[in-house]
Amino acid sequence: MSIPVKSLKAQHHQFANPAFQLEVLQHAGTEEGDFPFFGAKLHEHKLYPLRPTGTTILQVNVGKMCNQTCRHCHVDAGPDRKEIMTRDTMQLCLDALAKSPQLTTVDITGGAPEMNPDFRWFVEQLSAMGRQVIVRCNLTIILANPKYHDLPEFFRKHSVQVTSSLPYFSASRTDAQRGDGVFEKSIKALQLLNAVGYGREGSGLELNLVYNPSGAFLPVGQKSLEGEFKRRLLSGYGIVFNNLFCITNLPISRYLDYLVESGNYSSYMEKLVTAFNPVAAANVMCRNTVSVGWDGYLYDCDFNQMLELKVQFGTPQHIRDFNLAQLDQRAIVLNQHCYGCTAGAGSSCGGSTT
């Protein structure tokens, strides 16, 4: 299946509409009936309402603009998306961080966050504040334009933790998900990151890879797969990295479109529901993370952000009103896509949760 160049939004596709996605999610089931509501499932395990355990991570989505249009992208990012965070909103994030020392980590995502013209300024400010910065780099951006070629050096200078998607150690499965030629460019970018010290023992420069399945199946065995990735990338391309994070694809946006189009939607949802793991549910990332959208609104996670499900009404809704004590009391907003984070070994931006 070829990858469309345009985002769902630019195609005026029905799955570009969060309300339509929620409608589809809420009416999923098998011939035996609809799947139980995720909240009810948590209730069975005494986890409802789901509340934070103490927020330490501010995840900032600095925009939906990207040089790729991956088949599974939950952001529906792409070159035609123009929504990006302004420097004023970034300043509001910095103000919120200044009054919340508990937020030790800032996780910058997108789109391709590096395409935001204020990206480097933002990282410099965060670095000066002494916060651990994670950048979710799609790798190919480093080679996309000469102005990005020095990104490995910039990341090194600010001790940024680089976390990058590489869905497989072969070109066929990587390119099927992320676009033609992405594997080859990703390999070159990883070699450039290694060249400045990333992923090398004793360098203190952490390079993590993200594996997410190129199809309608779940990821399992993070540790074992990490070993396989390390062997294949080292023997094939001389690449080293620190950790492999296995992430389950959540049934929203482009991945939801793929599931419905390929006839895998019901069976995939059934897999997620059947694999519900209460231990993974207790460790979901929304319990220690607050997510900020490109326009400054606050969400429980990046997935809720894309479904336009803001944090619980009555708690601060925008970064300008940020109050961590109040946010830590909120009930996390749930829906059926949440089954994606609680299936099997669990899934988060840092991989398995059990």
Add this chain to the structure above:
Amino acid sequence: MENTYYNPADLKKFGNITELQPEMGRKFFDYYGEVFKEGALTEREKALIALAVSHAVQCPYCIDAYTSDCLEKGADENQMMEAVHVAAAIKGGAALVHGVQMMNKIKDLTM
């Protein structure tokens, strides 16, 4: 009755076999679970062996189940097809090696 002997929906009812003989069924599934745990072989290697055997015994349920399982455990398409060739080679070899028996019998019966 079903119109075909095999119904994909029956795969997830596999556990129901315990209804008619709970004790043996339970023992089988305990054993099954133990076999596929990581040991001297990795879970991925075991899934590839299971995929090959599924083809040798020509069980459509097993082929469905272990194709998914191999993908989930990170096996790639080349490994999976090579596993099927291993099954095919053994099946083919098993037929051909009996050619020796045939040759022996030819020797017995002919001048």
